[in-house]
Amino acid sequence: MIDLRALREDPDAYRASQRKRGASPDSVDALLSADADHRSALQSFETLRAEQKGLGKQIAKASPDEKQGLLARTKTLAEEVKTAESRVTATAAAFEAAGRALPNLVAGEAPAGGEDDFIVLREVGETTVPENVRDHLEIGTALGLIDTERGAKTSGARFYYLTGDGAMLQLAMLNLAIQQAVATGFTPMIPPVLVRPDAMEGTGFLGEHSDEIYYLERDELYLVGTSEVPLASYHSGENLGDLSEPRRYAAWSSCFRREAGSYGKDTKGILRVHQFDKIEMFSFCRPEDAEAEHRKLLSYEEQMLKKMELPYRVIDVAAGDLGTSAARKFDTEAWVPSQGRYRELTSTSNCTTFQARRLNIKYRDEQGRNAVAATLNGTLATTRWLVSILENHQQPDGSVAVPKALQPFLGKEVIEPK
RNA sequence: GGAGGAUUCGCAUAGUGGCCUAGUGCGCCCGCCUGCUAAGCGGGUUUCGGGUGAUACCCGAUCAUGGGUUCAAAUCCCAUAUCCUCCGCCA
Known part of the structure; x- marks a missing residue:
């Protein structure tokens, strides 16, 4: 939800933002006129209601004779109040529908355009394609780390088992991510992954992503596609005090996605699956601190990528490819040798006050007034990382070198063929 | 699955149709008093929206949510949600 006062003050900024996203600025004007209609309806209702309340007080004090006269007038007034109220x-x-239709105001620095108009901020590490390169599924199957056939037998396409060292490798990575997060001031969390409609709605996922979401009709619960949902919802309806320090949470959770409309895309292996595990960072902070916090989340993601010894690049995602809630988004993409290109491993979004306004999350500002907080999120590790880890660390003899940072968790330096 | 109870300001509670402009206590904020501290005294303190740019003032909404009855609802009626207790079933 947009800041309406800001919109009324400077509608052109919002029209420009829409154009930058490649969307129509008409929805800005639709919202403005819905807002004006709503306010004029409110005003006439409030005037009538004030009159009704005043008369009610007179009646309470009036003598029986006077009462009769007053009652005749209040009866018609009651009708008028009712119609005014239904107009409200x-x-x-x-007005609410128009409000939901308008995405967040894009940050000034974010590049304009669509999916392909991102800007590469930096490339880190050396990308190589080994001779006789094998993809992660070949490696994973040969070493007994990934079993997609039995995954399909049990649950269908895009499901898999992580087995043996494959399971250990994932647990090691998730543990390392949580450890790093705790060391940098995050509170570790294990959140619910089944959530109610209002939690899903509040984070904005029922709009553009509704096809992506598993829904349990009998229980009216949604399976989350990311723990961003329960983390954002954690403080919904709360006032977080002065927020002089951001509140930071890092959650481990399984994530569930229907992957509707991705038929034929990334069908091999575990690049795109219905269920995976993730460590997600989430921050609540003052709006003026949000940009710096965003940079921090990005730097934590890069730290993890470096610990995994992966070549990667950082991109500044273009406006048209931002989610509804995001004002700015940085993705990191790791090198995938078998494909000879970079693939997204993490994504960090600055949602400014957009998400918190919907979830009603406040803080107390310098003047002691209640104000809407800012929220940010970012990925610290996911199952997909295994793709890049296995492929970049494959060795000519068929083994995979374990990144140094994971060795203590795994108890070995190399995963060897059996 | 079944039966009962609960839901009122940050917390605890009072409140059975107009006296509610929701009382009280705690907490919190401001002040007074006082060698210091504690205590005591006085004042303030739901949230949201609008007038409106404004910390003042005025108006409206807000007693879990949504409907209804009424000139008038925290209060009466209906539905729903959530929490708690108990029973049953299951791990």
């Missing part, structure tokens, strides 16, 4: 309800619904 109707305009409010239209």
Whole structure:
């Protein structure tokens, strides 16, 4: 949800933001007129209601004779109040719908354009394609780390088992990520992954992503596609005090995605699956600190990538490819030798006050007034990372070298063929 | 699955149709008093929206949520949600 006062003050900024996303600025004007309708309906209702309350007080004190006269007038007034109120309800619904239709104001620095208009901020590490390169599925199958056939037998396409050292490798990576997060001031969390409609709605996932979400109809619960949902919802409806320090959480969770509309895309291996595990960082902070916090989340992601000894690049995602809630987004993409290109491993978004406004998350500002907080999220590790780890660390003899940082968890330096 | 109870300001509670402009206590904020501290005294303190740019003032909404009855609802009626207790079933 957009800041309406800011919108009224400077609608052009929002029109420009829409154009930058490649979306129509008409939705800005639709919201403005819905807002005006709603406010005028509110005002006429409030005037009538004030009159009704005043008369009610007179009646309470009036003598029986006077009462009769007053009652005649209040009866018609009651009708007027009722119609005015229903007009308020109707305009409010239209206004809310228009409000939901407008995505967050894009940050000034974010590049304009669509999916392909990102800017590469930096490339780190050397990308190589080994001779006789094998993809992660070949490696994983040969070493007994990944079993997609039995995954399909049990659950269908895009499901898999991680087995033996494959399971250990993932646990090692997730543990390392949590450890790093705790060391940098995050509170570790294991959140619920089944959530109610209002939690899903509040984080904005029921809009553009609704096809992606598993829904348990009998129980009216959604399976989360990311722990961003339960983490954002954690403080919903709360006032977080002065927020002089950001509140940071890092959650481990399984994530579930239907991958509707991705038929034929990345069908091999574990690059795109219905269920995976993830460590997600989430920050609540003052709006003025959000940009610096965003940089921090990005730097934590890069730290993890370096610990995994992966070549990667950082991109500044273009406006048209931002989510509804994001004002700016940085992705990191790791090198995948078998494909000869970079693939997204992490994504960090600055949602400014957009998400928190919907979830009603406040803090107390310098003047002691309640104000809307900012929220940010970022990925610290996911199952997909295994793709890049296995492929970049494959060795000519068929083994895979374990990154140094994971060796203590795994108890070995190399995963050897059996 | 079944039966009961609960939901009121940050917390605890009072409140059975107009006296609610929601009381009280705790907490918190401001002040007074006082060698210091504690205590005591006085004042303030739900949240959201609008007038409106404004910390003042005025208006409206807000007693879990949504409907209804009424000139008038925290209060009466209906539905729903959540929490708690108990029973049953299951791991």
